[in-house]
Amino acid sequence: MTTSSAPGKRASQRRIAFATIIGTTIEWYDFFIYATSAGLVFAQLFFEPAGKEIALLLSFATVGISFLFRPLGAFLAGHFGDVIGRRAMLVVTLVLMGVATTLIGTLPTYSQIGITAPVLLLLLRILQGLSAGGEWGGAVLMAVEHAPADRRGRAGSWPQLGVPLGFLLASGMTALMTGVISPGEAYLQWGWRVPFLVSIVLIVVGFVIRRSVEESPVFAEIAERGKQAGLPIVTLFRRHWHLVLLAALVFVGNGTLGYMTTGGFLNSYAISVGHLETTSVLLAAVFAAVVWFFSTLLAGYLADAIGRRSTFLIGFGLQAVIVFPVFWLVDAGGLPGLYVALLLISTGLGLTYGPLAAWYAEIFPASIRFSGVSITYAIGAVLGGAFAPMIAQMLLGATGTTAAVSAYLLLATLLGAGATLCLRDRRGIALGPDNEDEQAVGATVFASAAPAGEVAGQFAGTR
Structure with missing residues (x-):
């Protein structure tokens, strides 16, 4: 039995879980604190001469432009990973994310x-995009490749938890600054900087x-045998380009809706159109x-129970x-309606985000897995989340109604669901370098899969 398929020690599993959650939380706190500020203050502080409406579009555009550099970060981190x-x-x-975030605060x-x-x-912001593009793949592979096959789904959810935790910290810190420490003009003058400067402390902790966690057993095995892929x-693109595209579209279905909240659009809409108080909206985002x-x-x-x-x-x-309904709830229900809308959105987001890490790891061969999961995730983020807040703002401005925004979100959701139907569930497949031939085939419904008994046998052998 390979190292990659043997159950890890419980203490090691807990340490890896802690390291991936904490590190990813810090990374995404940094990323989201920018998106939160883009919807609240950057239009006034950095783009005001363009006029109110254009300034807000430009502010949201900087959120999206960074996504264009996430594939580059994924390419670099994937290659070296x-x-x-x-x-x-x-x-x-x-470290790259922390330095960029701290400098924004200055x-x-x-x-x-x-x-x-x-x-x-x-x-x-581009440096943040480069970092975010490379971070996710490493975190999820550290978690999934250390895990026993029958617990990869929950292990893969550990680094995924860092994203809502990072959003929680970003929203909570901003709510603290707007509501308690520096309300009103003080927030515009200096209070917005504090959440960015706090990043330097978080980076040291992360x-x-x-640095304390062990290397992934799959990569350790690959390195020991000298089987690293040269390019x-x-x-990846010569043999698995279709898989990259389909898996990226799965994430489009999640990311487009997700960036309505994390990208700042829903916050901005609730404040400017719904006339809700800023701190109250930020507390709703924490919820x-x-x-x-x-x-x-x-x-x-x-x-793990019913499949990815x-x-x-x-x-x-x-x-x-x-x-x-989510926009109708905000329009008609005020702050309580916003809470119900966010409850519905966040539940759907979790169900289409938690299994992503394990599924991505299981559809790519071991020697190119870091490149595969990182680049696929980054492309999905560009196609789905990058300009979602800006597109939503443009649709709202052009039509005067959220119906067009909802139709846009529905289209993205249907694309994600369609791509999901094109991929096979591969839970239980062995992840180590001895099984590259099996890993390289059968990930889509259009290709022949490895014999079911072979995969089932690998799964049973890891329990």
Whole structure:
């Protein structure tokens, strides 16, 4: 039995879970604190000369532009993650994200240095995008490749939990600054900087924790045998381009709806159109993050119990049902309506996010797995989440109604569900380098799969 298929020690599993959750939480706190601020203050501080409406569009555009650089981050981290290891890239991406985030907190505004201010803001956001593009793949592989086959779904949900936790911290910190420490003008003058500057402390904590975990057993086995792929990205696109596209579309179905909340659009809509108080909206976002956390955790367990594919389809079904009512709830129900809308959104998001890590890891061969999961996730983020807040704002401005926004979200959900139906559930497949031939075939319904008995035997042998 290979190292990759043997159950890890419980203490090691807990340490890996803690390291992946903490590290990913810090990474995504940094990423989301920007998106939250983009919907609240960046339009005024960095783009005000463009006029109110255009300034808000430009602010949301900087959120999206960073996504265009996530594939580059994924390419770089994927290549080196498959060549030199998962753990090293986790540390590099964490430090890069922290430095960029901290520097944003020190930036002068447009009124102080003119056009240089938004240019510097955009450059630092691009660095955040590069880091986010590379971080996710390393975190999920550290979790999934250490896990026994029958617990990969829940293990894969550990780094996924860092995303709602990062959103919770970002929303909570901003709510603290707007509601308690620096309300009103003080928030615009200096309070918005504090959540960015806090990142330097979090990065030190995350660095120490991530340095303490062992390398993934799958990569350790690959390195020991000298089987690292020389050009993993070339191999990925030459042999598995169709798989990258389908798996990316699965994430489009999640990310487009997700960035209505994490990308700041729903917050901005509730404040500017619904006339809700800023701190109250941010506290509602904290509530959404808590729901998202628990639904993601539940989805990890469901993925092991009923399968990755089935869990996704349940989540996409819920998303399809709610995309129109959520805006009606905000319009008619005020703050209570916003809470109900966020409850529905966050439940659907968790069900279509929790199983993603395990499923992605199981559909790519071991020697190109880091490249596969990172690049697929980054492409899905570009197609789905990148410009979702900006597109939603444009649709709202052009039509004067949220019906067009809801139709856009429904289309993305249906794309995700359709791609899900095109992929096979591969839970139980062995992840180690001895099984590359089996891993390389049968991931889609259009190709012949490995014999069912062979996969079932591998699964039974890991219990």
